[in-house]
Amino acid sequence: MDKSQTSADGPAPRWRLVGPGLVAAATGVGAGDLVAALVAGSRFGYALLWAAVVGCLLKIVLVEGAGRWTLATGQTLFQGWHGLGRWTSAYFAPYILIWGFVYGAAAMTSSGLPLAALFPAIGLKTWAIGNGLLGGLLVWFGRYALFEKVVAVLVGVMFVTVVGAAAVTLPNLGQIAAGLVPSVPREGGLFYALGLAGGVGGTITLAAYGYWIREKHWQGPAWIRVMRLDNTVAYLMTGLFVAAMLVVGAELLYSANIALAGGARGLVDLADVLGQRYGRLMAVVFLLGFWASSFSSLIGVWNGVSLMFADFAGRLRRLPDNHPDTRAGGRYYRGYILWLSFPPMSLLFLDRPFVLIIGYGVLGALFMPFLAITLLWLLNSKRIAAPWRNGLKGNLGMGVCALIFLVLCLDQVWKLLST
Template sequence: MKEERQLHTTLDQPAGVKKTSIIGPGLIVAATGVGAGDLVAALVAGTNYGLVFLWAIMIGAILKFVLNEGVGRWHLISGKTILEGWHLMGKWATGYFGVYSVIWGFVYGAAGTASCALAASALFPQLSLTAWAIIHGILGLVLVWSGQYKRFEHVMNILIGIMFITVVGAAILVLPQLGDVMGTAVPALPKGSLIYALGLIGGVGGSLTMASYGYWLEENKWKGSSFLSAVRYDSAVAYFVTALFTISLLVLGAGLLFGTDVTISGEKGLVDFAGILGNELHPAVRYLFLVGFWAASFTSVLGVWNGVPYLFADFIRTVRHQRIPNEELSKSKAYRFYVLWLTFPPMLLHIIGKPVALIIAYGALGAIFMPFLAITLLYLLNKKKYVGAIDRGQKWSNVGLAVSILLFIVLAVNELMNLF
């Protein structure tokens, strides 16, 4: 009987992994993908449509779970990184990522720190937006430069806790004011809102850093198919929390602004909304929300500063055929070069503004990354020569990936049409 219990434990959960430790890498991926733009989108949805789009947030969380689980499963079953998988598909896939990562890193280095600066400046207006942006970029560099993943993970968990407690806490305070708005919770698709709804689905915790998940699994020593259940649990918890966070923002917009003439526009609108919270509830709630806004912005920056350099370092290792172990990537020259690339060149954009041509190129490349990720995962996870016997759950994964591909292609086409 004792031996049977030991065998059962081994099958359910990898040796040496505590239940509480199976909450970590996925939550970091999801939190990194939730930036100021997602906060704005959810608030605007609540302001314009009440609680109608609860269904869109939940579908978005499910699809991101499928993508995140797919990235993790590829790493565990194939024993290869996602960059190595792309390279197996041809030089076109590796080349696309190389070009995209350089342009994306330059522009995001400015955009991400600018979002942090907006929140920090609202809390402490003594410093300018440019000064706060530079401070956050350098702070991100300092926290990841040594390559100590556990320190990064600890800081991220603290920030995630702050953003969750502050925003969800504010939403709980607003619940009594929902009143008749509760009647809008019936799933529907108001006229002219299809693209908006698809955008809300596509924005629930999704970004380039989803491809970094495998490297964070490596840092946690999660290797081999025995960790599949752990990855699924981890991803499920991560996107459940993300959905709850996004729904809280929907509730805030619906509870305070639905049916009014007030509009939320851009990241500056988050600062304005914090003022509305302060007036409607209590001045302290204004600061509560601004702290949550800052934490959400800085988790995105810090997650990118740590996660995307893994991808770039792996890209350099792959194209140069270098023999650098996965666990040494965070200490490689290529990793540190990309951290510097995220931090210092984008500072110029805070001073001279964002050149139109660069923004167009960034938007065009960025619009097709998520469908690129979904398409490549669908291909790689169904090739027996890479993953061996196809997992029984692959059928449902294929359905989720196929739906994701259709969704992201529609969003990509819409984005490109808006750009050009």
């Protein structure tokens, strides 16, 4: 650890320390979140802006809990789950394998779409496979510092393009302020609001935050203050991205009654609308931002969820803590990168690859109630020192998270079974 990052009372909360939270937020905000906000804006104007704000607050609560567990106990989140009983492994083993298979294809497809729109002579499948291979190569050696720098650059591109797209629409500040007052539009507004709140900023990637803290070499309760700053700054940035897309939907599509294609394809359609309204350069810039958003999610999962899988596999094999096989660059870490990269390529040759993104959303919804409920359990247990257990606010926040995610999970499962 760099001694300049610490003081007699522990690490100082300096802006340059912000990192793992930015990685978690950038990984979580992919094409699906941007499309959800865009659709909400195009259907309801600014009426659901408050839901995007609530969504960010929910993620701050959950990610703070995951980080606090890691720093206060010195254990990874999967170690915590393992201590709750074998049922957690029975759930997590098939989940991480199925989720990874579906997500791998969805992430590659989503990352390939904007590049295929910019360079149509090269097919979507080729761009998708190229993104998957490039992402795997970037994280293969497990060098966190390089990975974090790449994510920071991608977030910078996202900021310029996504927030810039909102700025050129000249949003109505009065309507934005009105949208921060909670209200639920008729005709499906409730589930749009819950979906927007629950979907802002990731699924399983939230649980990876503790692993990125470990890779950053933050250890012990003295780092909790820095972790909270890191987490809050990152998810405020996430909220800005989602709010910007809702503004674009409200200003550019709502008043003109323009409908977009479903899934990530809707962002390609949006680029066309921006190009018609503001010129070809604006369309190109937005497509680059779309790619930055999708590719940051891809490499975040290739790194963070692979770290989780390595820890999971090590627990199953009863390897000692910090065994090389359970860490970044180890064989289980690399094995999961290969699992994310190569088997899902077979799914890219389906006639309708955009369905994969929807399938990933359904599978991801199953994880969030599990995360919220188990964090509630762990952070109220005697396994964590009393000063760092949940207080009333923590329990209330996580309880609200668990309730919202349970409702969304049941709704998605019902829709899946009724189709």
